Amino acid sequence: MxxxxxxxxxxxxxxxxxxxGFWRTDVRLPRTGREPAVWPSVAIVVPARDEAEVLPVSLVSLLAQDYPGRAEVILVDDGSTDGTGELARALSARHGGLPLTVTSPGEPPAGWTGKLWAVRHGMALARERGAPDFFLLTDADIAHRPPSLRNLAAAAVTADLDLVSQMARLRVRTGWERLIVPAFVYFFAQLYPFRRINRPGGRTAAAAGGCVLLRSSTAASARVPEAIRQSVIDDVALARAVKRSGGRIWLGLAEQVDSVRPYPDLGELWxxxxxxxxxxxxxxxxxxxxxxxxxxxxxxxxxxxxxxxxxxxxxxxxxxxxxxxxxxxxxxxxxxxxxxxxxxxxxxxxxxxxxxxxxxxxxxxxHYRGRGAAWKGRTYSRPEPERAAARDAAAQDSTPV
Structure with a gap:
């Protein structure tokens, strides 16, 4: 012993x-003290499945972004049954702000997770409208304070980054949330130390899926999301794909990005x-x-x-x-x-x-009972072999959205 x-x-x-230095919490959004000479255009893509409970906070925060450049919000309603799409349109009509499009991709084909199929649909729609410079991929339960998009874009442009991601501050109110949630971020940082991720030329790669600003040209060269279409842990897979393609990535803790999803009891956190x-x-x-x-x-x-x-x-x-x-x-x-x-x-x-x-x-x-990686009525099995996945992804590239 x-x-x-x-x-x-x-x-x-x-x-x-x-x-x-995984235990340090001072890795925050890069601030160079400069702003872009020309603000890049941004398409905010929000995959949403049965998210009516959180949209009054999260979506309204996106519509209210204080951004000097051109930006729009595309909410991809992924087969919701709780009126998510209708509520989104009503919130946009009531609050105004950035232009909102609500669209639906239909059920994902075999070999795709629902979220990534929705993201693909939203990105394709944005490109049809004029190829934005960046995509902000953000979950439907994430609220952004008014300067969030401005600060993300400034960091990406002035620091020459292809992917900027912030780990949203999760909700911590109940006893179980206090016990579990800070440790969740602590364990993540222990597995993926932020400083190693952010080091140019380093091998460690990860992102936080709730808030990812991704350069459009980099997404194309990294074949995102097609290259990661089966990934359940899509944020880490996304960062790896970007880094493999030669892109520069950055991940840190958020100051202006918050998760509004409640986890009131141990069962939800589990x-x-x-x-x-x-x-x-x-x-x-x-x-x-x-x-x-x-x-x-x-x-x-x-x-x-x-x-x-x-x-x-x-x-x-x-x-x-x-x-x-x-x-x-x-x-x-x-x-x-x-x-x-x-x-x-x-x-x-x-x-x-x-x-x-x-x-x-x-x-x-x-997983071995056939109920692994379940999320809102969908269960994802183990990804198919890499060679077959690559073949199917290539075929999928020619399929219209």
């Missing part, structure tokens, strides 16, 4: 020193994580086993060693466990401050990690 606790502490010291966790592991039992062992070593061993060692009077074991636990909690403090949450939640991170471990295992179980 002393050896295992020592290994856990060593792992935390390595993460602290060598994992791209489904949010488990629906895509096994897809993140590429549906690999070996990666699942490694993830479970890794989570147990890094997050569960330190508190077990600290408490168990103290109870048994094994003080070297207790000291190693307490040291690992302290480093873990210390790296979590900046994220709690970012979310304006009480700092006493930091020592509870092992408990939250145990919940995430169970969610990940449940994601694999649901």
């Amino acid at each position: 002393v050896t295992i606790a020592g290994a856990a502490l060593a792992a935390w010291l390595w993460l602290l020193a060598a994992q791209g 489904r949010m994580v488990s629906r895509s966790a096994y897809a993140q592991l590429r549906h690999s039992p070996a990666l699942l086993a490694g993830t479970v062992l890794g989570l147990a070593l890094i997050y569960l061993v330190p508190p077990v060693a600290a408490v168990g060692g103290a109870v048994a009077g094994a003080w070297p074991l207790a000291a190693l466990g307490l040291a690992g636990w302290a480093v873990m909690a210390g790296t979590y403090l900046p994220m709690l401050r970012y979310y304006e949450q009480p700092l006493w939640l930091a020592p509870l991170l092992p408990y939250t990690a145990a919940l995430y471990l169970l969610m990940t295992v449940d994601s694999a179980v649901q």
Whole structure:
């Protein structure tokens, strides 16, 4: 046990020193102090499926963007049954602002996720109207404060970026949201350190799907979204496709972009994580086993060693466990401050990690039961082999929207 606790502490010291400063929360939108000489045109594409509950906040915030250039909003109603499209038109008529188009792509063909099929439809429609310079791909539950689009476009143009993405500040109000949500962003940053993502020439690539400003020419050269049409975790796949094509990407924490979707209880949060966790592991039992062992070593061993060692009077074991636990909690403090949450939640991170471990295992179980990656009435199976996917994607390119 002393050896295992020592290994856990060593792992935390390595993460602290060598994992791209994942624990820091000061990676914010690049600000050069300059504005574009000519503001680029932007098409805001919003895929929406049964989102009537959140549109009065999110869509109205998009219509109210304070943007000096040409911009429009295209809401793609993806087979909604709750009046999403009708409500969007009514909100536009009531509030005005940027011009709004509501359109529907029909059911996605085999090999496409519903969201990416909707995104493809919206992007194609925008190009038919005059090829915008950028697309803002944003989810229907994301609210943007008035300067958001202006600041995104300024960052992309003045810093010469092809993809600018911000991780929206998720809602944190209930007890379960306080326990789960900040840790969700913390774990994401640990897997995809923002500084490594933003480093030119670096191999790490990721984005946050709720807010992605994408250069139109880069989308064409990267064959987006066709190249990622089966991806359940589409934001990471999008960033990888852009980086492979030679594009420069940037990801950071948001200051003016907020998620308005509530997750009031553990069940809702559990489904949010488990629906895509096994897809993140590429549906690999070996990666699942490694993830479970890794989570147990890094997050569960330190508190077990600290408490168990103290109870048994094994003080070297207790000291190693307490040291690992302290480093873990210390790296979590900046994220709690970012979310304006009480700092006493930091020592509870092992408990939250145990919940995430169970969610990940449940994601694999649901996959093998045929209910994996389920979202609003659709279930996505494991992606087909890459060669067949590429062949079908090429054929799809010639299919009119």
